[in-house]
Amino acid sequence: MLTTGLVLGAVVMGAGMQRITGMGFALVAAPFLVLLLGPVEGVVLVNVCGAVTAGAIIFRVVRDIDWKRYAALTASAVLGIVPAAFLIRLIPPAVLEISIGVILAVGLTVLLALKSATLPARRRYLFTAGGLSGFMNTAAGVGGPAVSMYSIATRWQHKSFAATMQPYFFTIGALSLVSKALTAPATFPSLPAAMWASVAGACLVGLVLGDVAARFVPARAAQILLIVLAYLGAAATIVRGVLDMVG
Template sequence: MNTFVIFIVIILIAAILQTSTGFGFSIMATPFLLLLFQPKEAIQINLVLSLVISLSLILKIRKDIDFGIVKRFMVGSIPGLPVGILVFTLFNMDLLKISVSITIILLTFLLIMKFRIQQTKKRDLVAGGLSGALTTSIGMPGPPLLLYFSGTDTRKEKLRATTLAFYLFIYFVSLLIQSLVAGTSVTVWKWGLLAMPAVGIGLFLGQVLFQKISQSMFRVFTYVLLFFTGIYLLFESL
């Protein structure tokens, strides 16, 4: 019972975060799910529920999607996915996470100091490639996209919609690779079904929160999440 309650609270908070910002489910849920499940099961539960959230929202937010950017993210992620698997296989995971965490913290600090970049087609491809590589290496596709969109001062509606649309692709491919290479289990789908009521409530509350927060507050929220991600990865690896 205690495990179930903890699980539902984790999923509810993560679903609210994902719905209101377009990112953050894996950032919030994965560290805590790893305390309750085996790594493979935690990652697959995260992938399944992230897909459900993206599918549930995509029709409602489709008008805000920049399909050109989504397409370039997808193209860029294709070579990034096998690179991530190669890195996962050959490199020390703790060293990789430390490197990623320090990079995220430093880049977030630059964003707070008003560092900005111009959005281009080539940079879209690079952001997609980095996201794909981080998906298959450490299971976190969000940070490269969040850093990129924050650096280009993207409005919150476009950021959320475009990111969620890309997640439909990247999470589906990742779940397929996970299932084929590592297999899946009844535990993943049982707990995935048990999470659906919490996901539904999180979708509703997240939509309400999204309507309430301003663009400036949204930007502050993204910086907090990025710092949390960097600090979590750093401490987990030390």
């Protein structure tokens, strides 16, 4: 019962944060779900809940979605997945995780130190952000910080960014689930039907709470939360890589 309660609590928190900041389900829920369910089944459950949560939010924010940026990000993310799939076979996962985490942390710090500098919202930067996101999502399971760095650098309006991230994460999550279903169906959690229903209910509760909170959380506060989550993602990636190397 304790494990069930912790799993559902993590799902509620992740779904709520996804609604408020536009990203964050994996960063908030993944550490708990992986710890409680194991590294394989936990990650798959994160993928399932993340895709479902993003898909549900789309209908609430559809008016604010920048579909051109979504298409560019998604196409470049798919291209970024290909080299990552080859690299993870050649380079130890721990080395990749530590390297990506350090690059993310340094990049975020440089962006924050140069607050007055604004990166032009050109397509090449958008494609770069999407490619890095797809690469990092495949190599280390953290695709969000790369696109959040782009949004900070280009001063992308948070409301539009948060909305556009929903179809983006839904598409990337769905593609990940399809690939895993075709290549490794045994990795899907064998949970009772009642548990799946409870997880779906937890996603709904988190979305409702996040929807209410989003009305009262100022755009500036949401952007600060976004930066904090990006740093947490970088830190978690480094720590995981170090633990894998030590272990």
